Amino acid sequence: MYDVTIIGAGASGVMCALALKEKDKNLKVLLLEKNDKLGKKLSITGNGRCNLGNINTDVSNFNSKSDLSNFKKALEIDNFKFLNKLDNLNNLESYYDYLIRFGVLLTKEKEYLYPYSMQAISVCKSFERCLNYLNVEIKYNYDVLKVSKKDDVFTINDDIKSKIVVIATGGKTYPKTGSTGFGYDILKSFGHTITDLYPSLTKLKTDYKYIKDLQGVRVNAKTSLSVNEKIEKQETGQVQFTSDSLSGICIFNLSRDVKNYLNENKTVKIIMDLVPDYSNIELQNYIKGFSSYNISDALSCIINNKLAKVITKELKLVNKTIKELTKNELDGVCFALKNMHFNITGTGDFNTAQVTNGGAVLDEFTRDLESTKCKGLYAIGEVLDVDGKCGGYNLSWAFTSAIIAANDILRR
Ligand SMILES: Cc1cc2nc3c(=O)[nH]c(=O)nc-3n(C[C@H](O)[C@H](O)[C@H](O)COP(=O)(O)OP(=O)(O)OC[C@H]3O[C@@H](n4cnc5c(N)ncnc54)[C@H](O)[C@@H]3O)c2cc1C
Incomplete structure (x- = not known):
């Protein structure tokens, strides 16, 4: 005994x-x-x-x-x-x-x-x-x-x-x-x-159209978990992109209740501020300085170049230079830098x-x-x-x- x-x-x-x-x-x-x-x-x-x-x-x-x-x-x-x-x-x-x-x-x-x-x-x-x-x-x-x-x-x-x-x-x-x-x-x-x-401390799957283009990219971002359009949690830290998911410590820490939310048919999004250290106005002024550059080249002086390309594609501004942007388009570029949205469709498993x-x-x-x-x-x-x-x-x-x-x- x-x-x-x-x-x-x-x-x-x-x-x-x-x-x-x-x-x-x-x-x-x-x-x-x-x-x-x-x-x-x-x-x-x-x-x-x-x-x-x-x-x-x-x-x-x-x-x-x-x-x-x-x-x-x-x-x-x-x-x-x-x-x-x-x-x-x-x-x-x-x-x-x-x-x-x-x-x-x-x-x-x-x-x-x-x-x-x-x-x-x-x-x-x-x-x-x-x-x-x-x-x-x-x-x-x-x-x-x-x-x-x-x-x-x-x-x-x-x-x-x-x-x-x-x-x-x-x-x-x-x-x-x-x-x-x-x-x-x-x-x-x-x-x-x-x-x-x-499952918790896990990756979040996304159906983001250009996710494959971002595979391997790592960024430091202020990242928010939005559930039915309400911000539930925020984390600042590294995010890693894979061919179908968002990963990294920051995402892991937001992942805890996601499976539960999805089971309840709630709309779950990850929203990333890719330049949390600069305000919208500061970004606009900085970008305007690249007048003759195309959008993607200008953005790649601020963020990872793969992300710069994807944002430019998503906003349908591939053939434009900075000086050709309308005010609304420039606002749209800065908004995307500070609010990049990823629809979440699932989590990693056990x-x-x-x-x-x-x-x-x-x-x-x-x-x-x-x-x-x-x-x-x-x-x-x-x-x-x-x-x-x-x-x-x-x-x-x-x-x-x-x-x-x-x-x-x-x-x-
Ligand atoms: C990839 C990975 C990385 C991690 N990194 C960290 C980290 O860096 N820091 C951190 O704090 N946490 C980390 N964790 C979490 C942490 O490892 C666990 O929370 C912790 O190990 C739990 O300890 P435990 O003793 O409860 O269970 P476990 O460590 O899982 O041990 C349970 C043991 O019970 C045995 N067992 C189960 N069923 C039976 C049975 N029927 N009969 C006999 N034996 C059985 C198992 O074989 C196992 O050895 C990580 C987890 C993973 C998967």
């Missing part, structure tokens, strides 16, 4: 196992993983660099249908203390401390936090070494198909008995890494409610999205993440209805929620 069995050796499951065994070496902890190694998803995060946190982390960077205020303190990290921390590693107890104690040296680039090696794989290696050192028992290639409970004892797949079970099976995205969404079924079987699930919007309803768990439906059952990480923006927030949640649950288990 195990004291604690954790299902899933991803970011949250491994952190939970380490946090338990570090504090109580006698606890019998079992980690079950269907893959032949730990952290398959962790090892591809942050384009292989693992953006495992953000010094500006606070609860406003996370979404949930439930109230997240219980977790406010756990998620908010004092920037100043953190900056100090890189010099003095012995102060504050946050998930950073745990990472450092478990062998992950940290560094930061702007506000983003990374392993010192800038390689996600080194985080997996450090975790593996620490799991070994702390004698955590791990069963790889073990696919959990069933969990039941009788007389205060959980049974997993008819062969493993445990006093406590922690569901750390992740969400539904990138199922080839192991997170197929099975954790939702386990939680449902114990009476939990699962919200609707949507195979390519980075995180799941939705999950097990948080209100059905205590503030220490124990189920209110079944004593001794915990859920941590992405399987819960919490998702963050791009920038290290989802791993912050995976690690923080794991520590919250581990501390509660240790107090029992």
